[in-house]
Amino acid sequence: xxxxxxxxxxxxxxxxxxxxxxxxxxxxxxxxYNVENFxxxxxxxxxxxxxxxxxxxxxxxxSRAIRKAVKIARVIxxxxxxxxxxxxxxxxEIEGSEAANILLSYGKLKNxxxxxxxLDTRDGRGIATVIIYRHDRLCLVDSATIDCNxxxxxxxxxxxxxxxxxxxxxxxxxxxxxxxxxSGGVAKSAWRxxxxxxxxxxxxxxxLSLSANAKLVIMGDLNETADSEEIHDVLGARKDxxxxxxxxxxxxxGRLSYCYRGKWSTIDHIIISRSIKESxxxxxxxxxxxxxxxxxxxxxxxxxxxxxxxxxxNDGYSDHLPVKLxxxx
Numbered sequence: 001x002x003x004x005x006x007x008x009x010x011x012x013x014x015x016x017x018x019x020x021x022x023x024x025x026x027x028x029x030x031x032x033y034n035v036e037n038f039x040x041x042x043x044x045x046x047x048x049x050x051x052x053x054x055x056x057x058x059x060x061x062x063s064r065a066i067r068k069a070v071k072i073a074r075v076i077x078x079x080x081x082x083x084x085x086x087x088x089x090x091x092x093e094i095e096g097s098e099a100a101n102i103l104l105s106y107g108k109l110k111n112x113x114x115x116x117x118x119l120d121t122r123d124g125r126g127i128a129t130v131i132i133y134r135h136d137r138l139c140l141v142d143s144a145t146i147d148c149n150x151x152x153x154x155x156x157x158x159x160x161x162x163x164x165x166x167x168x169x170x171x172x173x174x175x176x177x178x179x180x181x182x183s184g185g186v187a188k189s190a191w192r193x194x195x196x197x198x199x200x201x202x203x204x205x206x207x208l209s210l211s212a213n214a215k216l217v218i219m220g221d222l223n224e225t226a227d228s229e230e231i232h233d234v235l236g237a238r239k240d241x242x243x244x245x246x247x248x249x250x251x252x253x254g255r256l257s258y259c260y261r262g263k264w265s266t267i268d269h270i271i272i273s274r275s276i277k278e279s280x281x282x283x284x285x286x287x288x289x290x291x292x293x294x295x296x297x298x299x300x301x302x303x304x305x306x307x308x309x310x311x312x313x314n315d316g317y318s319d320h321l322p323v324k325l326x327x328x329x
Contacts, residue, residue, distance in 0.1 A: 028137075028167060028329055029083060031287070032090040032176065032219040032268060033322035035072055036307050039126070040098035041065050047126035049095065057311055065099070066106045068307060071317050073107030078289055079324065085112050086324070088133045088165070090176035092221045096120065096128040104132065117143050121159035129161045129176040129220065138165040138172075146175075146203050148196040155192060160200060170215065170329040173207060175200070177220030179230075193224055197234040208243070208273065215280070216273035217325065218244070225265050237271040245277045246270075247284040248323060257286045257321040262299035270325045280327040287322045 039052035041062050052060040079086055094100055097118045104110045114132040117140065122128040133140060146160035161176045177200065180192035200218065207214050218237070224230050226249035231237050237244040248269045256264035266286070276282055294305040294316065305316035 027083075027281075027326050028088070028172075029079070029086040030088045030090075030174065030217055030219065030270070030325045030327070031076075031079065031086045031322050032092070032221075032270065033072075033075070034092040034178070034221040034268060034318060034320035035068075035094055036318040036320065037093055037127075038068055038072070038091070038099050038103070039065070039095040040102060042098070044095075044098075044126055047095075047122060048124050049126040052095075058308060059313070064313070065102050067315070068317075069103045069106040072103055073109060075287070075292065075317065075322060076107075076109065076112075078291075079287055079322075080112075083326070085134060087137050087167075088131060088163075088174055089114075090161070090174070090219055091130045091132075092176070092178040092320075093127055094130050095126045096122050096130065100130045100132065113137075115140075117161065117163055119143055119145050119161060121145050121161050123158045124156055127158060127178070129158055129178050131161055131163050131174065131176050133163070133165065138167050140164070141166055141171075146199060148199045150192075150195050153195075155195070157192065157196065160196075160203075162203075167329050172329065173214060173216045175204070175216070175218045175220075177218065177222060179220075179222045179224065182223055190228075190230065193222070193228075193230045194234055197230040201235050204244070204273075213275045214273060215276050215329070216244075217276065218271040219269065219323075219325070221267060221320065222269050223267050225267060226269070231269070231271075235271070237269075243274055245272050245274065247272055247277075247282055247325065250284065257323055258319070259296070259303040262296060262301065262303075266323075268320055268323045270323055272325070272327075276327055280329060283326040285324050287324050292317055292321055 043053045051057040054061045113134045113136045115135045117131045142164040144162045149156050157180045158178045163174045165172045179196050237246040239249040257266050257268040293302040296303040304319050306319040
């Protein structure tokens, strides 16, 4: 009887160990992608999402939402063709878990082993940051949100989503961001991003104060270029940064993920802690297959193939390109 109990215990232990500490086939892949106003078509009375409903300005229907889910899944499938399915994907500009579940279901990402981290990070429009991850490769051990609001300034913005994963014996902190937009002008709106950068810096510093070798990945749409005061000075993320290393600022030819009025820039960033830089062979790239681009006739060039141009439905993917980090833990 004792032997039977012991064998059962060992079998269960090995099963759990295999699920939560599975050895990697190769490297871990992390992706962050602003998917441009990916809403659930139902009206949420708690948010100001009326424009993206069937009777709203953008006539956002269930069929359009499903079509978009299939397109975003195509992007993820294409990344997988180059290596393997991304282990962690952070999404910006998605209407929380409701829209994410459309993506998981109709994009068939559940079939690829993805699970959703279901925390509320929404702003007033319902726009959120979301993370999905492969539960066959990683264990989610904790998740939390970082409140970046400034009540004294009547300023409400999206929360940062912080997920802690284990992969074998390694622990990885992933922080998905979507900093405040440039609405009203870059200079006039900079204080909002400055506030979020300060909040994020203090939070990450507290993690490193407990473990100097902690592995941190800060990623998302920061709505600032690498040389901005908010990223370079406030957060202290630089290509030569001793603590926070902006790996998206390391290509001399420029790695560009966003185009506004014919001008390309990188506002979608991946920033890593010193431990990842020194021990994990990090590699950054902007993922830009031809199907994510369309011709820009006004500038005799190309631009991201977006879902809407103004209020006109364009049936594309997004006004941003996804960015990707590969690391070896």
